[in-house]
Amino acid sequence: METKIITADLLIIGGGAAGCYAAKQAALRNPQLKIVIAEKADVRRSGCLAAGVNALNAYITKGKTPDFYVDYAKNDANGIVREDLLLTLSQRLNQVTADLEKMGLVILKDENGDYVPRGNRNIKINGENIKEILAKGARRQRHVKIVNHVNITDFLVQDQQIYGAVGFSPKDQVAYTFYAKAVLVATGGASGLYRPNNPGFSKHKMWYPPFNTGAGYAMGIRAGAEMTTFEMRFIALRCKDTIAPTGTIAQGVGAKQINQLGEVYETKYGLKTSERVYGTVQENKAGRGPCYLKTTDITDQQEQDLYHAYLNMNPAQTLRWLENGGPKTHNVEIEGTEPYIVGGHCASGYWVSTDRQTTIHGLFAAGDVAGGAPQKYVTGALAEGDIAAEAIVAQLQTNYPPQPATIAQQADALIQRGLAYFENDPNNSSIATVEQSMQAVMDQYAGGISQYYGYTEAGLKIAANKIKQLQQTIEQAPVTNMHALMSLYEVKERLVVCLCVIAHLAARKETRWHSFAENLDFPETDAQFNKYVNSIYKDGDIQIIYRDFVKRDDVYEHSN
Amino acid sequence: MSIRIDPAKCNGCGRCAEICPGNLIQMVGSGKDRKAQMAYPDECWGCMSCVKVCPVQAIEFYIGSDIGGQGASLTAAVSKKEIDWTACKDGCILQQIITERQKANKY
Numbered sequence: 001m002e003t004k005i006i007t008a009d010l011l012i013i014g015g016g017a018a019g020c021y022a023a024k025q026a027a028l029r030n031p032q033l034k035i036v037i038a039e040k041a042d043v044r045r046s047g048c049l050a051a052g053v054n055a056l057n058a059y060i061t062k063g064k065t066p067d068f069y070v071d072y073a074k075n076d077a078n079g080i081v082r083e084d085l086l087l088t089l090s091q092r093l094n095q096v097t098a099d100l101e102k103m104g105l106v107i108l109k110d111e112n113g114d115y116v117p118r119g120n121r122n123i124k125i126n127g128e129n130i131k132e133i134l135a136k137g138a139r140r141q142r143h144v145k146i147v148n149h150v151n152i153t154d155f156l157v158q159d160q161q162i163y164g165a166v167g168f169s170p171k172d173q174v175a176y177t178f179y180a181k182a183v184l185v186a187t188g189g190a191s192g193l194y195r196p197n198n199p200g201f202s203k204h205k206m207w208y209p210p211f212n213t214g215a216g217y218a219m220g221i222r223a224g225a226e227m228t229t230f231e232m233r234f235i236a237l238r239c240k241d242t243i244a245p246t247g248t249i250a251q252g253v254g255a256k257q258i259n260q261l262g263e264v265y266e267t268k269y270g271l272k273t274s275e276r277v278y279g280t281v282q283e284n285k286a287g288r289g290p291c292y293l294k295t296t297d298i299t300d301q302q303e304q305d306l307y308h309a310y311l312n313m314n315p316a317q318t319l320r321w322l323e324n325g326g327p328k329t330h331n332v333e334i335e336g337t338e339p340y341i342v343g344g345h346c347a348s349g350y351w352v353s354t355d356r357q358t359t360i361h362g363l364f365a366a367g368d369v370a371g372g373a374p375q376k377y378v379t380g381a382l383a384e385g386d387i388a389a390e391a392i393v394a395q396l397q398t399n400y401p402p403q404p405a406t407i408a409q410q411a412d413a414l415i416q417r418g419l420a421y422f423e424n425d426p427n428n429s430s431i432a433t434v435e436q437s438m439q440a441v442m443d444q445y446a447g448g449i450s451q452y453y454g455y456t457e458a459g460l461k462i463a464a465n466k467i468k469q470l471q472q473t474i475e476q477a478p479v480t481n482m483h484a485l486m487s488l489y490e491v492k493e494r495l496v497v498c499l500c501v502i503a504h505l506a507a508r509k510e511t512r513w514h515s516f517a518e519n520l521d522f523p524e525t526d527a528q529f530n531k532y533v534n535s536i537y538k539d540g541d542i543q544i545i546y547r548d549f550v551k552r553d554d555v556y557e558h559s560n
Numbered sequence: 561m562s563i564r565i566d567p568a569k570c571n572g573c574g575r576c577a578e579i580c581p582g583n584l585i586q587m588v589g590s591g592k593d594r595k596a597q598m599a600y601p602d603e604c605w606g607c608m609s610c611v612k613v614c615p616v617q618a619i620e621f622y623i624g625s626d627i628g629g630q631g632a633s634l635t636a637a638v639s640k641k642e643i644d645w646t647a648c649k650d651g652c653i654l655q656q657i658i659t660e661r662q663k664a665n666k667y
C-alpha cells in the first residue's frame with residue numbers, strides 16, 4: 001500500500017458544513033496558513049447536506065434577539081444546554097446567513113428585501129445546492145487544499161496534545177498521514193447505532209446520513225477527550241418508509257398530527273421536539289396508531305408545491321407520492337426514527353470551551369460533533385466553524401509544542417494495524433453481521449424502536465457486555481478491499497459510541513426528555529440532575545463526571 | 561431503495577463515482593468499456609447526488625419493494641437554470657417536474 005504524508009498548519013477532518021466553512025474563514029483571517037481538509041467522500045456532496053436542505057432552521061428573525069434563540073433551545077432541551085455556546089453561536093447566525101447569500105444561496109425575500117421567515121426562527125431558501133456552495137467557498141482560498149476520499153480513523157495524540165491524524169482511502173490502496181499544529185474535527189454525528197426503521201434492502205434510507213458513523217466521537221473518546229450529554233439521543237419524527245422530514249408539511253401547509261381515529265393529538269403531549277415524538281409513540285402504544293399528518297384537505301397547488309419542495313431536499317418522498325398517490329389523496333403516515341447521536345439537534349458531543357476547543361490541546365470541534373448546543377442546524381454549524389476558525393488562527397500565532405519523534409512511529413503503527421485487517425480469516429463473522437448484532441443489541445437493551453425507546457438499568461448492563469464482546473469480534477472480521485476496510489472502521493467507531501451512549505443513559509437516573517432518554521426505572525424528571533453528564537474513557541471504561549451548569553455570559557475554559 | 565445505472569447510456573466519465581457520499585459506485589473496465597457500476601446497492605442513502613451529476617441521465621433512482629416501491633423510477637437533467645425531474649413507471653411518464661434553481665421553496 002502506498003503511504004502519503006501531508007503536512008499543514010491546520011488539519012480539518014470532515015469537509016461538511018462546519019468543516020468547509022471553517023476552512024474558508026480561517027483562510028480569510030490568515031491567508032498564509034496552510035489548511036488541509038481531509039474528507040471521506042467528496043466535499044461537493046458529502047455529509048448531511050448531500051441531498052439539499054429545505055430551510056435555514058436557525059436564524060434570528062426580525063424583532064428577535066440571540067437571547068430569544070438561547071431561551072428557545074434551552075426550553076426545548078429542558079435546561080440541559082451550554083448557554084455560553086448557544087449564545088456565541090446565535091450571535092453569528094445572521095452574519096453567516098448573509099455570507100451564505102453572498103456565496104450564492106437563494107434565500108426568499110419580500111418586497112422590502114427582507115428574508116421571509118418560516119415561523120419564528122427559520123427562513124426559506126432553495127437549499128438544493130447548499131453543499132456545492134460551501135465547498136466552492138473553501139476551494140476558492142489559495143492555501144486550502146482539499147483531500148477527498150480519505151477516511152480518517154485515528155488521531156495522533158500524545159500527552160493530551162494533538163499532532164495530526166491517519167486514515168485510508170475507501171477506494172485506492174493508499175494510506176494517509178497528516179501532521180498539523182492544530183486540528184478541527186467536524187465529522188458530524190453518528191447514525192446506524194440502533195436497528196433502523198427499514199432494516200432490509202433499504203437499511204440506509206435513514207434520516208441522518210448513514211456515512212456519518214461517529215468517527216469524530218470515537219477518535220476523541222479513545223484519545224481520552226471529555227464528552228457531554230450522549231444520553232440526549234435524537235429521534236426524528238419522519239414520513240414512513242422514506243424517512244423524509246415532516247416539518248415542511250407541518251409548517252408549509254399547516255398539517256396537524258392525527259391518530260387513526262382522526263383526532264389531533266399533538267396538543268395533548270406538548271410541542272417540544274421530544275414531545276412530538278413521544279406523543280406519536282404513546283398513540284401507537286394505546287392502539288390509536290398509525291399516526292398521520294393530515295394533508296387530504298390541501299389544495300392542488302399546495303400538493304404541487306410540496307412536490308417541488310421535497311425534490312430540493314428529499315426527492316424519494318416526491319417519487320413515493322407520484323407512485324402511490326399524493327398527500328391530497330392520502331394523509332402522510334409518520335413514525336419515529338431510530339435514535340441518532342447528533343450534536344446539531346441535541347446536545348451530545350465533545351465537551352468544549354467557549355471557543356470550541358476540546359479537552360485535547362490543539363483539537364477543536366464544530367458542528368454536529370460538538371456538544372452542549374442543540375438546535376444549531378446548518379447555520380449554527382457554520383457559526384461554530386467560524387468561532388473555531390477564529391480561535392485556531394489566534395492560537396497558531398502563539399507557541400505550540402514541537403512534534404515528538406514518537407508521533408511518526410504512532411502513525412506507522414496505526415497504518416500497520418489497518419493493513420493487518422486484510423489478514424483476518426475470511427471465514428470469520430462478517431462486518432455486516434457484527435453491525436446487525438450491534439444494532440439489535442442497542443434496539444432491545446438500550447431503548448430502540450422496538451422498545452418504544454424505553455430502557456432499564458438491567459438492560460443497559462446487558463447491552464454494555466454484549467457491545468464489548470462485539471468489539472472483540474469486529475477485530476477479526478474479514479476485509480477484502482479498501483471499501484470493506486472503511487466499513488470495518490465504521491463499525492468499530494459505532495461500537496465505541498454505543499458504549500458511551502449506554503454509560504450516559506445509565507448515569508442520568510431520571511427521565512429528562514421523553515423518548516430521547518426514556519429511563520423506565522426513573523420515569524420522572526429529578527432536579528438532582530440539573531447537571532451535565534460528561535464522560536472520559538479511561539482504562540477500558542467510560543467514567544462519568546457530573547458537571548455544574550455553565551452560565552450564559554461565562555467564558556468557559558478547560559481547567560486541565 | 562437504490563439506483564440503477566444503464567451501461568448503454570454511461571459514457572464512463574466517472575463523475576458519479578467521485579461524488580457519492582458513501583463511496584458506493586465503482587468504475588470498471590477500461591477505454592471504451594469503462595463503465596460505472598453500483599457496487600453496494602443496499603448501502604444507498606438515496607441522496608441523488610449521482611443522479612444529478614450524470615451528464616447523460618444514465619442513472620435512475622427507485623424505491624425498494626421493502627418500503628413499498630412498485631417499480632417507478634426518477635431521473636434528473638440538470639442545467640444552470642433548472643432541474644428537470646422525470647418520474648417513470650413501466651416505460652410511461654408519471655409526471656415531469658421542473659424545479660428552478662434560482663427560486664426558493666414556498667415552504
Ligand SMILES: Cc1cc2nc3c(=O)[nH]c(=O)nc-3n(C[C@H](O)[C@H](O)[C@H](O)COP(=O)(O)OP(=O)(O)OC[C@H]3O[C@@H](n4cnc5c(N)ncnc54)[C@H](O)[C@@H]3O)c2cc1C
Nearest residue numbers: 014016017018040046047048054057152215344367368377
Ligand atoms: C437529512 C438532513 C436534513 C437536514 N435539513 C436541514 C434543514 O433543512 N435546515 C437546517 O438548518 N439544518 C438541516 N439539517 C441539519 C444540518 O444539515 C446539520 O446540522 C449540519 O450539516 C451539520 O454540519 P456538520 O459539518 O457537523 O456535519 P456534515 O455536514 O454532515 O459534515 C460532516 C462531514 O464529515 C465527513 N466525515 C465523516 N466521517 C469522516 C471521517 N472518518 N474522515 C473524514 N471525513 C469524515 C462527512 O463525509 C461529511 O462531509 C439537516 C440534516 C440532515 C441529516
Ligand code: SF4
Nearest residue numbers: 580604605607608610
Ligand atoms: S443516491 Fe446518493 S448514496 Fe445512493 S449511490 Fe447515488 S450518490 Fe450514492
Ligand code: SF4
Nearest residue numbers: 570571573574576614
Ligand atoms: S456520471 Fe453517468 S456517464 Fe458518468 S460514469 Fe456515472 S453513469 Fe456513467
